[in-house]
Structure formats: structure tokens, C-alpha cells
Amino acid sequence: MTAVGMAQAAEPLGCVEVSVAGYKAPDYNCLSRQMGNNPEGTAAAKSNQEAQDVPVDKRPPNQLGLATPAATSTRMGSTFGTSVKPQRPAPDSATLPLLGR
Template sequence: MKRISLLASLGLCVALPLLAHAETAATGCTEVTVDGYKAPDYGCLSQQMGSDSDAAKASRKNREAQNVPVQKRPPHQVGLATPAATGTRMGNTFGVSVKPQRP
């Protein structure tokens, strides 16, 4: 049983380089072809499309957008009651009674 699996893995190791070959494009990205289907390296292509300075600017803007001070956040994100939320909770008793229609 071990010989069959050993022979199968050996055969696979021999056949794999025949089925797949890699081409290095002029840009430096590696493109692999397996049985006629090409699979480009998307990570390399993404790096070539955007310069590092653009990526650094975008990551800095994303960090700044996520760090909004508490006083500039909308009331529903801070946990404060808004008129719309209070109106939904009070229902038809809004402005009439102190007991809410919905708890």
C-alpha cells in the first residue's frame, strides 16, 4: 500500500512540471499556465497599478476616517436618544403621556 502511494506521488512530481510552466513577463510579474489556462499574479499587478505613495495616502485617509472624535459622531453611534427613535418608542403616546407604547 505504501509503495502505491509512493509511486503515485513520485509520478505526480514528475508530471507536474510538464503540465505547468511559469512565464515571467517584462514587468516582473509571474504568470503561471496550467493546461492552457493562465493565472496571473494579482498581488504583483495591484502593486504595479498603484504607486506606494498613493497606497500610503489611502491608508492614512482610512485611519483618519475611522478615528472620528466623539463630539463629531452622530448621536445614534454614541448611544444618545434621537427624536426619531424616541417617536418610534413612544408611538401614539408621544407628547401625550409619559408611558411609552413600546418598552
């Protein structure tokens, strides 16, 4: 094989982006290969998976969709612990919708 043939057989360093009629089409296979061969990326993916594998009983309540005392206190306002209805400001009469008359 000649030097030219060897150069053509080697994988290109960059990916080729083709433009047809103003539409750019990148080479997704090339981009996937570049992203998939990163040893640091595999370590990061493993670390992310381990972080997501925390047992349910060890997760904080806000990640499980449960109410926390702080969130309930914020939602209820000054009526927290005294009423079942959350605190709401008095309606502004200027912003009431017009009746169908």
C-alpha cells in the first residue's frame, strides 16, 4: 500500500459537514464515534449511574415528591398549623373580569 492509500484508510480527525441547498447535514456516525471513545466519559457515566442508584429510603423527600415541612409552610403562609386553607391575598377589585353584560 502506498502512503496515499494509507492516508485514505486512516480515520479522519474531524467530521465532515455537508451542505445541500442551504441545509447542513452533519455526519452523526462520526460525531457518535468521537463522543463514545472517551475513557473519561465512561467513568463519568458510571459515576452518574451510581449516583442515581441511591436506595429509595435514603433519598430526600423532595426527590420522591413528598411534602416537606418547609415547602408546606411556604405554601400555607401564615395559616400554617392554624387552618386547612392556604393564605391568599385579598382579590383586587380592579382586576376582576367583566361579567357577560
